Structures are given as C-alpha cells and as structure tokens.
Amino acid sequence: MIVVVDFGSQTCHLIARRIREMGVESRIINWKERLPLENLEGIILSGSPAFVDKAGAPSIDKKIFELKVPVLGICYGMQLMAKLLGGKVGEGRVKEYGQVEAVLKPSALFRGAVGKQKVLMSHGDQVLKLPPGFVNLGRSKNVSNIAMSRGTLWAVQFHPETTHTENGKKILKNFVLGICQAKKTLNQSQWLKHQVQLIKAETGKERVIGGLSGGVDSAAAAAIVYKAVGDRLRCVYVDTGLMRLGETEQVEQDFKKFFGKSLVVIKAEDKFLQALKGKIDPEEKRKIIGKLFIDIFEAEARKWGAKYLVQGTIYPDVIESAKGDGIAQTIKSHHNVGGLPEKMKLKLIEPLRDLYKDEVKKIAKQIGLPEKIINRQPFPGPGLAIRIRGEVTRERLERLRQAEAILQAEAKKFTLPKDLWVNQAIYVPLLTTGVKGDERVFEEMIAIRSLTSTDVMTADWTRLPYELLARVSSRIVNEVKGINRVVYDITTKPPATMEWE
Structure with a gap:
C-alpha cells in the first residue's frame, strides 16, 4: 500500500488515482493523522497552498524519513522534506506556474524520462539549498533544484500526477512499482x-x-x-x-x-x-x-x-x-x-x-x-449564470445563447482534437469601442474558451483553427445584438480555471 499524505493539495486525490490505475492500493491520510504502518510500501507527500516557513503550516514528524520506506515529496512535499532535514527553503527569483521545460538527470526515479522534459509547476517558494547528503536531480530555467534524492528519499518540485508533465505517469510508476516494489492487488x-x-x-x-x-x-x-x-x-x-x-x-x-x-x-x-x-x-x-x-x-x-x-x-x-x-x-x-x-x-x-x-x-x-x-460537452450545474460575468439578465442570457449556438454550429464543420473537453462562450459586460455602419459604438464582448483535458484537474487551451475562430468572430459580431468584440482565452488550467466564475 502507498500512503499519500495530504497537506491540502488540489491534486492530492489525483496522485492516489494514478496509483490506483497501476493496480496498487493507495490511501490518502490527512497530515494530522497517524501514519498506518501495516502493509506500508511507500509514502508520498503532497503539494499544498501553504508555505513551509509560515507559522501554522502543515508538517509531519521527521521520523517518517527514518522508516526505511521510500518517500516521494511533491512540490510542497519536497520543500517540507528539505526543511525538516536541514536544507533551506525560500522565495526564489521567479515563481513558476504552468508548463515549463526542465532538465532531469539519470536516476531510478527518472528512468525513461531523462533530459529535457515538459513539467507542470505551481509554486512560489523553492528549495534554495539541499539538505546534507542529498544530490540534485534536475533544474529548470529559473530554479536550480527541482528534484533531489538521498537513499530512499526522493522529491520533485513539479507535479508528475498531472497530464501536463509529459512523462509524469512514468515517473510515478518508477517510484511505486520500481523503487517501492509495491504489489498489484486491485481489481x-x-x-x-x-x-x-x-x-x-x-x-x-x-x-x-x-x-x-x-x-x-x-x-x-x-x-x-x-x-x-x-x-x-x-x-x-x-x-x-x-x-x-x-x-x-x-x-x-x-x-x-x-x-x-x-x-x-x-x-x-x-x-x-x-x-x-x-x-x-x-x-x-x-x-x-x-x-x-x-x-x-x-x-x-x-x-x-x-x-x-x-x-x-x-x-x-x-x-x-x-x-x-x-x-x-x-x-x-x-x-x-x-x-x-x-x-x-x-x-x-x-x-x-x-x-x-x-x-x-x-x-x-x-x-x-x-x-x-x-459524449455531451460538460456543462456546469449553475448553467450560463457562471458564464456571464456579473449580473444575470434575460437579455444577456439571450445574447450568450446565440453566441454559444454559433460557436457549436461552426465547430461541427471542423476536425477538432480527440481530447477536446469543452468549447464555450463567455459573456463579458465590458464596453469597448467599435465601428458599425461607419458609426462609433460602445458594446460588450464575448470570450471564447476551448480546452483539452483528460481528468479536468489540468487543461490546455485548444489550438483551434484560425478559420474557425474567424468564422465564429464574424458571425457573433454581425448576428448578436450588442456585441462588437470577440476574444480568445489562451490560458491553461492552472493557473486559470475552466470556467471564468
């Protein structure tokens, strides 16, 4: 069994899910809970929105590192491991959010994932100095220590559990099945x-x-x-x-x-x-x-x-x-x-x-x-209410319905990615200057958001064909009353969420 210690991470359960996909039993425990030792084969320390040096930040007894059971720290888990074992953690020159290029060194953890790799980062603090006895296993453009190890202790600053770390599943598999030698027991x-x-x-x-x-x-x-x-x-x-x-x-x-x-x-x-x-x-x-x-x-x-x-x-x-x-x-x-x-x-x-x-x-x-x-595209329970920035009115709902219908109708004419998760229109009640019929107008805008994803926890913006975007924009500003501008959202999740509200 692999135990995942949860420090409040948004992706903690995703770690356990990845382990479950390997056929290995996993259990999530709160950082305040006693560590179950029966059938324990490995430990993973999750990320967290907290900062390790801040008063009241979640922590663990450092005796956990003396159990002779493999431990993998992820993001906050790496920083906590470093702090408890004598390293230095603090704010670096640059914060990293989203997919970045990293260079990973040969090791048991990175077998099949060595060299330049795209990984998902979401951190402000970083390990500035490695604890005694640890070796550096990777770096990014802005962060010197994005991976480290000593004996059975391993840690990474990035998130291997997400699909936006290109070899993330392989890295976790190396830890769970390779380093921990965990048994497959699930059906x-x-x-x-x-x-x-x-x-x-x-x-x-x-x-x-x-x-x-x-x-x-x-x-x-x-x-x-x-x-x-x-x-x-x-x-x-x-x-x-x-x-x-x-x-x-x-x-x-x-x-x-x-x-x-x-x-x-x-x-x-x-x-x-x-x-x-x-x-x-x-x-x-x-x-x-x-x-x-x-x-x-x-x-x-x-x-x-x-x-x-x-x-x-x-x-x-x-x-x-x-x-x-x-x-x-x-x-x-x-x-x-x-x-x-x-x-x-x-x-x-x-x-x-x-x-x-x-x-x-x-x-x-x-x-x-x-x-x-x-196969119906996901649609939130609150409906278009959270795709309208600000107050929901009948007029805004009608305009957004029109824009959404145009987007879906035009999208059907193109071959889109198989992992497309959602195409959606968002109503933005922000007045901008436009010209219609040689007259200046102040009208509102529609934003288009299209995302590819597997598990919803992370997502990338879809590289929609320019011709599709051009048709959608032209039809919306010509057919939807009160709209003179269409914009395309090219932000990944994280840092943005799928919905605007």
Missing part, C-alpha cells in the same frame, strides 16, 4: 458491483430522488442508483432558464429513452432569475443556485416520499469547493458541494464522489448510457 471491475451493493444496503426500501443536469455525471450517478433501487427512483431535471439553446428539449428527449416515466421536468426560470437579480459575486450566485436546487428537490421529494437525493458530484467538484481539512483553498463553490445549504432534509447519495470525469465516462459506458449523453 477495478468490481467497483460498480460494490457501489450497487452499498446503495442497496443504505437505502433499504426507501424512495430516492435523483437530480439530473443533462450531463454524464448526474446521469451515471442516477443510473447506478437505478440498478440498486429500480422504480423507487424518480429523476428530476430542473429547467432553470440558464440553459443553452435547445438544451432542455434535447435532455428531455435523450433521458426519457433511458429513464422513462421516472423523469420529471420542472420549469423554474422565473424563480432562478428573480433570485439572481442584482447579484454579481460568483460565489453568491453559485450558492443561490445551489439552495434553489435543493428547495426544488426537497419539494419533489415530499411529493414522492423520498428520503435520499442522488447527485453526480465528482472529485474535482469536491477539491475546488475545498471540502476537506481546512488547509485546501476554495477555488469556487460547486452548486452540488460548496453551494449546498448547511441544513438539508434529504440524505445524499454520491456514488461518483471519488472519481474523475474520464473514469465516470468509462462507468457510464459499462452501465449502458447512450453515447449522446456520455
């Missing part, structure tokens, strides 16, 4: 059967209500519960008025084929728009939407006599909403996690809570969900 095919059994035991003969958003997460969660409880499940889709053009009609058509009479559609546009009137803070908007969803679900649950609510929460939702140990930072509250009210009358069932999006899609295929649902 992932048993996951679905185990979940169904857990849900049956939890719900007994009670009725269940499932919240559907139109995406694969909520559909897969509901389908798993459906296998466990059958016709005791009622699925509820809420038309918030914050949906894309034709979204509700398409969802109703697709989902009735799978869930049949158990699907109920609730029209609630006026209720949501009234609640959002005048609201401009992204967190406030998300929490208002989360509360309204629960109010509606609880009302439907009373009609159905249900005591449980199924949600398609996946692990990135949990991470970004920072529902953890108090060290992790809230990136944004997801309507189905951080946006939920503190007191709820329904008990939650979240079978996908520990999975990533690509894992969910595999489960969805195993269950037999239609390909159209599985």
Whole structure:
C-alpha cells in the first residue's frame, strides 16, 4: 500500500488515482493523522497552498524519513522534506506556474524520462539549498533544484500526477512499482458491483430522488442508483432558464429513452432569475443556485416520499469547493458541494464522489448510457449564470445563447482534437469601442474558451483553427445584438480555471 499524505493539495486525490490505475492500493491520510504502518510500501507527500516557513503550516514528524520506506515529496512535499532535514527553503527569483521545460538527470526515479522534459509547476517558494547528503536531480530555467534524492528519499518540485508533465505517469510508476516494489492487488471491475451493493444496503426500501443536469455525471450517478433501487427512483431535471439553446428539449428527449416515466421536468426560470437579480459575486450566485436546487428537490421529494437525493458530484467538484481539512483553498463553490445549504432534509447519495470525469465516462459506458449523453460537452450545474460575468439578465442570457449556438454550429464543420473537453462562450459586460455602419459604438464582448483535458484537474487551451475562430468572430459580431468584440482565452488550467466564475 502507498500512503499519500495530504497537506491540502488540489491534486492530492489525483496522485492516489494514478496509483490506483497501476493496480496498487493507495490511501490518502490527512497530515494530522497517524501514519498506518501495516502493509506500508511507500509514502508520498503532497503539494499544498501553504508555505513551509509560515507559522501554522502543515508538517509531519521527521521520523517518517527514518522508516526505511521510500518517500516521494511533491512540490510542497519536497520543500517540507528539505526543511525538516536541514536544507533551506525560500522565495526564489521567479515563481513558476504552468508548463515549463526542465532538465532531469539519470536516476531510478527518472528512468525513461531523462533530459529535457515538459513539467507542470505551481509554486512560489523553492528549495534554495539541499539538505546534507542529498544530490540534485534536475533544474529548470529559473530554479536550480527541482528534484533531489538521498537513499530512499526522493522529491520533485513539479507535479508528475498531472497530464501536463509529459512523462509524469512514468515517473510515478518508477517510484511505486520500481523503487517501492509495491504489489498489484486491485481489481477495478468490481467497483460498480460494490457501489450497487452499498446503495442497496443504505437505502433499504426507501424512495430516492435523483437530480439530473443533462450531463454524464448526474446521469451515471442516477443510473447506478437505478440498478440498486429500480422504480423507487424518480429523476428530476430542473429547467432553470440558464440553459443553452435547445438544451432542455434535447435532455428531455435523450433521458426519457433511458429513464422513462421516472423523469420529471420542472420549469423554474422565473424563480432562478428573480433570485439572481442584482447579484454579481460568483460565489453568491453559485450558492443561490445551489439552495434553489435543493428547495426544488426537497419539494419533489415530499411529493414522492423520498428520503435520499442522488447527485453526480465528482472529485474535482469536491477539491475546488475545498471540502476537506481546512488547509485546501476554495477555488469556487460547486452548486452540488460548496453551494449546498448547511441544513438539508434529504440524505445524499454520491456514488461518483471519488472519481474523475474520464473514469465516470468509462462507468457510464459499462452501465449502458447512450453515447449522446456520455459524449455531451460538460456543462456546469449553475448553467450560463457562471458564464456571464456579473449580473444575470434575460437579455444577456439571450445574447450568450446565440453566441454559444454559433460557436457549436461552426465547430461541427471542423476536425477538432480527440481530447477536446469543452468549447464555450463567455459573456463579458465590458464596453469597448467599435465601428458599425461607419458609426462609433460602445458594446460588450464575448470570450471564447476551448480546452483539452483528460481528468479536468489540468487543461490546455485548444489550438483551434484560425478559420474557425474567424468564422465564429464574424458571425457573433454581425448576428448578436450588442456585441462588437470577440476574444480568445489562451490560458491553461492552472493557473486559470475552466470556467471564468
């Protein structure tokens, strides 16, 4: 077993997931917990938003390094290892965020990944002086010490668990299977059967209500519960008025084929728009939407006599909403996690809570969900409300729907990357100068954001064809009233998030 010590990292669970993909058991523990020694084969120290020299920063007993068990420090984990063992950590000349070029030296950790490598960095502090006995294993343009080792102790400043470290999986595999000699014990095919059994035991003969958003997460969660409880499940889709053009009609058509009479559609546009009137803070908007969803679900649950609510929460939702140990930072509250009210009358069932999006899609295929649902582009539960910067109004929603429809229609005419995750339009209520019909106009803008990704935790901006961007821009400024400018967002995640809000 490999134990991952969590210091509040946004990608801690991704480390454990990578280990699980190798067929090796992994367990995440909070840095305050006692280290489990039974069957311990290796230890990984995660990253953190904290600074090692700051008062109250998370730490561990340095006796962990005397256990004669291989230890790998990642980012903050490297800095903490260096500090505890006599090195020096501090702010360097340059902070590194995003993909950078590194040079890695030959070692057991970097077997098959030596020389120039693209790695993902996300740090301000760095190891300025190695602890006694450690050797340098790598550098980047701006940081001298990005990897180090001594005996069974290893550390890297970059994040091998992310897809944007080009040989990250290989490096982790070298540590887990090579250095630690960990045993393969997991059989992932048993996951679905185990979940169904857990849900049956939890719900007994009670009725269940499932919240559907139109995406694969909520559909897969509901389908798993459906296998466990059958016709005791009622699925509820809420038309918030914050949906894309034709979204509700398409969802109703697709989902009735799978869930049949158990699907109920609730029209609630006026209720949501009234609640959002005048609201401009992204967190406030998300929490208002989360509360309204629960109010509606609880009302439907009373009609159905249900005591449980199924949600398609996946692990990135949990991470970004920072529902953890108090060290992790809230990136944004997801309507189905951080946006939920503190007191709820329904008990939650979240079978996908520990999975990533690509894992969910595999489960969805195993269950037999239609390909159209599985491959639908991700769309956030709060809908277009978080793709409009500032206040949500009917006029802005209509303009954004038009722009989004143009983007999707034009994109279908091109061959795009297989790992394309999302193409989306964002409404930016910023007045800029333009010229229309030989007259000067002050109008607002639309931003286009397109991303490629595997697990949502990291993403790269899509190199869309210039011809596609040209067509989209031309159509939007000519067809969407009140828009005179289109911009393209070329920021990776991190440092940016997928959504603008």
